[in-house]
Amino acid sequence: MSLWLGRVTVIPKPSVNDPQGLAVLDGLHALGFSEVEQVRVGRHIDVRLDAEGAEEAEARLCQMCETLLANTLIESYEVQVQPVQEGAAV
Amino acid sequence: MSLWLGRVTVIPKPSVNDPQGLAVLDGLHALGFSEVEQVRVGRHIDVRLDAEGAEEAEARLCQMCETLLANTLIESYEVQVQPVQEGAAV
Numbered sequence: 001m002s003l004w005l006g007r008v009t010v011i012p013k014p015s016v017n018d019p020q021g022l023a024v025l026d027g028l029h030a031l032g033f034s035e036v037e038q039v040r041v042g043r044h045i046d047v048r049l050d051a052e053g054a055e056e057a058e059a060r061l062c063q064m065c066e067t068l069l070a071n072t073l074i075e076s077y078e079v080q081v082q083p084v085q086e087g088a089a090v
Numbered sequence: 091m092s093l094w095l096g097r098v099t100v101i102p103k104p105s106v107n108d109p110q111g112l113a114v115l116d117g118l119h120a121l122g123f124s125e126v127e128q129v130r131v132g133r134h135i136d137v138r139l140d141a142e143g144a145e146e147a148e149a150r151l152c153q154m155c156e157t158l159l160a161n162t163l164i165e166s167y168e169v170q171v172q173p174v175q176e177g178a179a180v
Contacts, residue, residue, distance in 0.1 A: 011136060028158060042134040050127065
């Protein structure tokens with residue numbers, strides 16, 4: 001068993017309203033960032049877990065997304081896995 | 091000018107308390123994911139913007155992080171930039 005870092009991104013699906021994204025868009029325009037066209041706000045979750053290998057870690061992370069981390073009705077998720085160096089802080 | 095997608099990740103710094111991460115950790119343990127050691131919860135922000143090139147887009151996104159998207163006292167951020175295909179939805 002070795003330690004893995006799963007980097008999970010959860011973002012609202014394109015057809016779903018995102019009032020938080022609209023608020024950030026307005027804020028950026030008010031600050032002078034007029035080149036911004038669209039903003040979508042989601043969650044980022046770093047999960048440190050034990051697994052036999054990267055594939056097992058990824059499979060378990062997808063299970064976590066399906067059961068707790070994402071609402072798959074309105075959100076999509078992406079999972080990336082990388083090895084953790086011993087002693088490194090997340 | 092062309093269209094770029096900035097993928098911004100904002101995460102609490104290692105020394106900062108993350109009660110949301112602790113709550114997710116407890117939830118994952120309660121659901122049987124006992125291999126999880128640590129969870130940190132942050133934000134993911136997709137920003138679609140016009141820029142002359144990837145470097146300009148990245149520089150502007152870093153300015154947005156410094157002024158609005160992240161609280162750099164307690165959060166760190168990462169920016170990735172990729173070109174947007176015409177007609178693609180974020």
